[in-house]
Structures are given as C-alpha cells and as structure tokens.
Amino acid sequence: MRILIYSPLFYPSVGGLETVVLILANEFVQQGHSVKLVSQTPAIDQDTFPFEVIRKPSPKHLLQIVHWSEIYFQPNVSLKGIWPLLFHARPLVISHNNWYLRKNGHFGWQDYLKQLITKFATNISVSHAIANHICSKSSVIPNPYEEDIFYERFDILRCQELVFLGRLVSDKGVDLLLNALAEIKALGLTPTLTIIGQGSQELKLRNQVKKLCLNEQVNFVGVKVGQELAQLLSAHQILVIPSRWQEPFGVVALEGIACGCVIVGSEGGGLSDAIGPCGVTFSNGDVKSLAKILADLLNHPNKLFKYRASAKQHLVQHQKIEVAKAYLKVFERAFH
Template sequence: MNILIYSPFFYPSIGGLETIISTLAHEFTYTGHEVKLVSQTPATDLKDFPFEVIRQPSPQQLLKLTQWCDVYFQGCISLKGLWSLILIPRPLVVTHQTWYRRVDGSFGWRDYLKNFVTYLATNISVSHALAKAIPKPSIVIPNSYREDIFHEMPEISRTQELVFLGRLVSDKGANLLLEALARLRNLGITSKLTIIGSGPEEYKLHQQAKNLEILDQVNFAGIKVDHELAILLNYHQIMVIPSLWDEPFGIVALEGIACGCVVVGSEGGGLKDAIGLCGVTFPNGNIDCLTEILFDLLTHPDKLTTYKEQARSHLARHTSKAVAKAYLEVLERVI
C-alpha cells in the first residue's frame, strides 16, 4: 500500500501531533508499506528517516505524489493540503487530534470548513469526546506513547508524592494544584510537589506558592525530556493533570501510568480515555473535589495499588504497534 502522509509540521518541529505522525509513519514502514511524508517544515539538519520526507513541495510535486498514493492520510485537517485531491481523487483518511473550534468554543470560517471536510473523509478520533464533536461518524483509535522510554524502573524508590507535567500556561491548571496543596497542608498533609515544565505562568505560580506558604513543598524542576523525564516520573506516586480546558486526549497521562504513577486528572474532554481505570477524574476546575481525591489517596496509599494493577492491560492498547495496526486496518479498508 502506498501511503502519502500530509503533516504541515514535522521534525525538527516538535509537538504532540508531530510525534504521533512520526510514530505512525515509522510503524507503517516497518510493516512493509511504502510511505512518503509531505511537510511544510524546512529541514535544519540531515536526520535520516526510513521513509521519504518531501518538504515544501511545489504544486507539481504534490500532484505527482497524490497520483502515486493509494490513500491520502492527514494528521488533523489541513485545508492547504487538500487541493490536490480535487484534481486527483484519492481516499482521504484524517486523524483528528484536536477540536475544530476557537478557544472560547465559537467557530470561525476555517472551523466550519474543517468540519465540512469530515463528510468527505474517513475519520479517526483519538478519544470518544473528540469523536462526538465531529459531525461525521468517527472511528476511535487512541494515541500511543513511547514505551521504549516510559516504563517502570524497579531500582528507583518511589519517594515523592505528587508530580505535574506540562506547559506552565493558565489552561493547564497548575494554579489549582497549588491551591489544593495548600488546603492539604491545612488538613495536616504536607506532601511534596514536583512541577515539570516551563511557560509564561512560571513566575506567577512561584509567587502563588510563596503567598500560600507552600514554597518549601514545591520543586520547580524545569523542562525534562525523554529518559531524564522518565527517571524523574519514576520517583513519584501520583501524577496530577488539572487541566481547565477539555484536553482532546492526554499522552502525558500514558507516560505517567507507564512510569508507575496513578493519575488524577480533569474529566472533561478525552483525558478520561487516556487515564482509563488507572486513576481518578474530577470536574474541570473543581478544587474541592481535587483536594478530596488527593487527601483520600495520600491517606490511603493502598488504593494506589488497585489503580496500578490496571496499568498493564490499559497500556497494551496504547503501544505503537497496537495503534499503528488499528490505523492500518482502517487504511486498508478504505482502498
């Protein structure tokens, strides 16, 4: 099968979508399919891939590639990458990784067009919540995680209680976690919290911790990636993902679960799909509920074992090979 992948952003650009597309392209290639990837991201180094990467193609190149492929696969809908299908029709499959709407929930003209395109495509959504938000019926295939990096390390003692991993922006809700930590302190629980990540809210969060008189309990660890990140996660018992907005999915939850953490996260959107039975969810923005859940888990550590027992079966559905196999079944069916 000749698979043409159109991903506007790709390596050396680094993000969730770029990582998922790269993983799928590798797995498609490893299973014997011919893969070519089109991207608008220019190359800044000469990194090799087991598939051909065509960067910033000319219109003639894109037409030739479209004619070559058996199926045209997009990572999220890119309107600029669809015109060649008008001249050379091919089956269109799209993996939807985010919402097609504005931050405030409204719709712009591009959002309306992208939702219209779902009627012309075979749709794959990474969570049930995302599938419900798309007008055309959608197949749910969750995202994978990098199991070669994120796994339990028995030699590491799990001596730390709480960890937050994410960009330090208001939507991620780290401020809620700090407030919950202060409330726990008033209840006699002085747990330590590691905040991994950076962003425009970092100074504000530091000041909040100082004002709440919990600065001695909080470690702002900065950015950690790959094996260094996996090692740090293995020191912790509970990962907290207190997002204020509805996450489309939540690979960070899979990374935490794989490293032996129980996850406490917001229930809105697709994050609950990523957590599964490996943790607890609470209504977005509800500090009372978050505090209650953390108090319960920290004072009854035996409950952590119950959630951790679900990890193996849950993660088996999110390996790179399992997810790629599910995608290939869809691609083969449409052609």
C-alpha cells in the same frame, strides 16, 4: 500500501501531534508499507528517517507525490493540503486530534469547512469526546505512547508524592493544583510536588507558591524529556493533570501510567479515556474535589496499588504496534 502523510508540523517542531505522527510513520514502515511525509516545517539538519520527508514541496511536486500515493492521510484537517485531491482522487483518511474551534470557543468559517470535509473522508478520532465533536462518523483509535522510553523502573525508589508535567499556561491548571495543595496542608498533609515544564505562567506560579507558603513542598525543575523524564516520573507516586480546558486526549497520562504513576486528572474531554481505570478524575476547575481526592490517596496509599494493577492491560491498546495496526485496518477499508 503507498501512504502519503500530509502533516504541516513535523520534526524538528516539537509537540504531541508531531510525536504521534512520527510514531505512526515509523510503524507503517515497520509493518511493510511505503511512506512519504509532506511537511511545511523546514529541517535543521539532514533527515534520517526510514521514510522520505518532503519539506515545502512546490504545487507540481505535491501533485506528483499525491499521484504516487494510494492513501492520503492527514493528522487533523489541513485546508491548505486538500486541493491536490481535486486533481488526483485518492482515499482521504483524517485523524482528529483536537477540537475544531477558535480560541474563544466559537466556530469560525474554517471550522465549518473542516467539519464539511470530514463528510468526504474516512475519519479516526483519538477519543470518544472528539468523536462526538466530529459531525461525521469516525472510528475511535487512541493515541500511542513511546513504550521504549516510558516504562516502570524498579531500580528507582518511588519516594516523591506528586508530579505535574506540561506547559505552564493557564489552561493546564497548575494554579488549581497549588490551591488544592494549600487546602490539604491545612489538614496536616504536606506532600512534595515536582513541576516539570515551562511556560508564560511560570513567574506567576512561583509567586503563588510563595504566597501560599508552599516553598518547601514545591520544586520547579524545568523541561525534561526522554529517559531523564521517564526516570523522574518513576520516582513519583501520583501524576496530577488538573487541566481547565477539555483535553482532546492526554498522552502525558499514558506516559505517567507506564512509569508507575497513579493519575489524578480532570474528567472533561478525552483525558478520561487516556486515564481509564488507572486513576481518579474530578470536574474541571473543581479545587475542592481535587484536594479531597489527593488527601484520600495520600492518607490511604494502599489504594494506589489498585490503580497500578490496571496499568498493564490498559496500556496494551496504546502500544505503538497495536495503534498502527488499527490505523492500517482503517486505511485498508478506505482503499477498498
């Protein structure tokens, strides 16, 4: 098949969606298909991908690329990228990786329009929660992770207890985790917590650590990526994902599971799909429930083995080749 991917954000832009798009494009090529990717993100150096990347094409050039394609694939609905289909009818496949809502949680006219477009597309949702959010029927295909980077390293001693990985913003709930840490400290439990990431709330969180007298337990290490990140995860027992908001999915959970961590995460949205049988969930924002779960796992470390035992089977469906195959089956149905 000749697959055109329209992804406004792409490398060198960094994010979960950009990573998933790159994984899928590479796998489509590996499995024998022709791929072109259109992006509005300018390059910082020469592209060296195994597929052609067309950046900021003119309307005429975009029409030519659409004419070349047999499948028009959008990761999330891009309203600015729909118009060429009015001139060249092609099967439209959309993967839905996020909620179609404004920041205040309300529907805007753009969101209603995006939902309308799903009625004319073949749809893929990254989690059951997103599938329920989309007003049209969709296939649920979970996101992949980079299994060549994130895997368990048995030469690294798993000697640290808790780790958080993500942006240091209010939605991610690091402050809730710190409050839970203070609660279990009152019970005599003083696990270490490594905070990986950066963000607008970092100074506030550092002050919270001081206020709660957690200085000796909490270590901010900044942004880590690639092999360095995987090695750091492999040194920890429990990855905590205490998000306030409803995560659409949660690739970070897959990365932690692959590195041998047990996951403790908020249950709302699609995060519970990503965690599966490899951890424990709690109600979003519930500090007491989070503290209770952490205390239980820290007091009974034998329970961690049960969750780790489920990792291999759970991760199979998230391997790059399997996710790409599932996408290609949807493409084939849309094409025929």
